[in-house]
Amino acid sequence: MSTMLEPEGTYEGVPAYHYDNTASGPVLSHHQRWDEIAATHSGFRSSIARGYWVVTDGAAVQEALQDWRTFSSKSVTALDPDPKFLWIPEMLDPPVHTQWRRLLGREFSPNAVAAREPEIRRVAAEMIDRLTGAGGADVLDEFARRFPTLIFLRLMGLPEEDLDKFLGWVHNMLHLSYEQDPDRSRQLAAITEASAYFEEQIALRRQAPRDDLLSRAMTWEIDGEPISDRDMHAFCVLMFQAGLDTVPISVGWALYHFAGHPEQRAAIVADPSLIPTSVEEILRVYSFVIPARKATKDVEIGGCPVKSGEMVMLPLAVSNRDPARYENPFEVDLNRKTSNHIAFGSGPHRCLGSHLARLELNVAIEEWHQRIPDYRIADGQDLEETGNMYGLKSLRLEW
Numbered sequence: 001m002s003t004m005l006e007p008e009g010t011y012e013g014v015p016a017y018h019y020d021n022t023a024s025g026p027v028l029s030h031h032q033r034w035d036e037i038a039a040t041h042s043g044f045r046s047s048i049a050r051g052y053w054v055v056t057d058g059a060a061v062q063e064a065l066q067d068w069r070t071f072s073s074k075s076v077t078a079l080d081p082d083p084k085f086l087w088i089p090e091m092l093d094p095p096v097h098t099q100w101r102r103l104l105g106r107e108f109s110p111n112a113v114a115a116r117e118p119e120i121r122r123v124a125a126e127m128i129d130r131l132t133g134a135g136g137a138d139v140l141d142e143f144a145r146r147f148p149t150l151i152f153l154r155l156m157g158l159p160e161e162d163l164d165k166f167l168g169w170v171h172n173m174l175h176l177s178y179e180q181d182p183d184r185s186r187q188l189a190a191i192t193e194a195s196a197y198f199e200e201q202i203a204l205r206r207q208a209p210r211d212d213l214l215s216r217a218m219t220w221e222i223d224g225e226p227i228s229d230r231d232m233h234a235f236c237v238l239m240f241q242a243g244l245d246t247v248p249i250s251v252g253w254a255l256y257h258f259a260g261h262p263e264q265r266a267a268i269v270a271d272p273s274l275i276p277t278s279v280e281e282i283l284r285v286y287s288f289v290i291p292a293r294k295a296t297k298d299v300e301i302g303g304c305p306v307k308s309g310e311m312v313m314l315p316l317a318v319s320n321r322d323p324a325r326y327e328n329p330f331e332v333d334l335n336r337k338t339s340n341h342i343a344f345g346s347g348p349h350r351c352l353g354s355h356l357a358r359l360e361l362n363v364a365i366e367e368w369h370q371r372i373p374d375y376r377i378a379d380g381q382d383l384e385e386t387g388n389m390y391g392l393k394s395l396r397l398e399w
Ligand code: HEM
Pocket: 065, 076, 089, 090, 091, 101, 152, 238, 239, 242, 243, 244, 246, 247, 250, 283, 289, 291, 292, 342, 343, 344, 345, 346, 348, 349, 350, 351, 352, 353, 354, 356, 357
């Protein structure tokens, strides 16, 4: 299917497109568009807003993510090179970033995560048990979003009754298109509300520490100084986005994929030892994170003459679906041997929560298929995906 992106001419000798990554579209349209562009271009200029560069050479994307000296995280939003907000650790560069990662690493280590497995499995099983007799559901609302979000609230030590409030904020922060929110005011409002909420939660813990991640983080020191309330907020806001939206998107893609591939579904039901590879393949093929960086100096990458201070978008999909890197790159292969994908990023900002995310995804797929092994996509729905991070807006399944 052609995604009909027409070049608008050139900018500094490089093809220019009116490429809007924030726009929603038909299911998988963003991936197909990346595949098409990457087949002929190593990079291009997007003319959206002030304009930014987009690298579509898979190897160059990974190189840029690793080269934090040239590609800074001071801004990670292609549309906004000078953001008025700070997300910690995402928008820090080394060496301060390294200190945060060292402290956070303990909380998200494989052992710390493994200790949570029984609880994670119980939460997933209970939610799916409630759905088995329903005959069908919007699985994003009823399961994919609720399950990891509840785990996240427990991990952070936040009240579980705030679940719906959290889901609303995540939507406004991450899923509104440029057209829906051209001046980013709704995004900023959600960030402000969430920040006020965290301010209150932080104050509660300053008075009376608890046994949770937020209370422990307050005892940490960066550069020999205790962490300020401002930085605690910046940390909470980032954790909240990174931890709340991503696993739901992946669970959605997994159920979408297996609904459309009954033979693969039968294979993982018959042999659950195939599930870990299926998780890696779904992360790879349906890669949905599109990092961006701000150039600290003039540099050429993907054929783009980037100037210091300009933004560069680095779509992970072009690396994870790169025909030079994978055989049958667009196919989920349950027997694929190499799993060197970069769905969790690359370089110093590689996902802090990858062990937790992998566990949640494996558990979700195992528990789901033990209870609901046979299901299909319900008729009469236009499947659409969000922009920014590509996830299905809704998915009604029947069983
Ligand atoms: C399938 C699920 C997930 C995917 C695909 C994913 C992907 C990513 C990617 C690509 C990055 C790097 C972004 C960049 O380079 O700008 C990242 C960073 C991060 N992720 Fe995840 N993530 C997932 C789940 C989670 C979860 C569950 C948590 C925590 C509860 C989490 C916490 C973080 C944090 C804190 C960062 C920032 C790390 C840093 O800046 O050093 N992620 N994630």
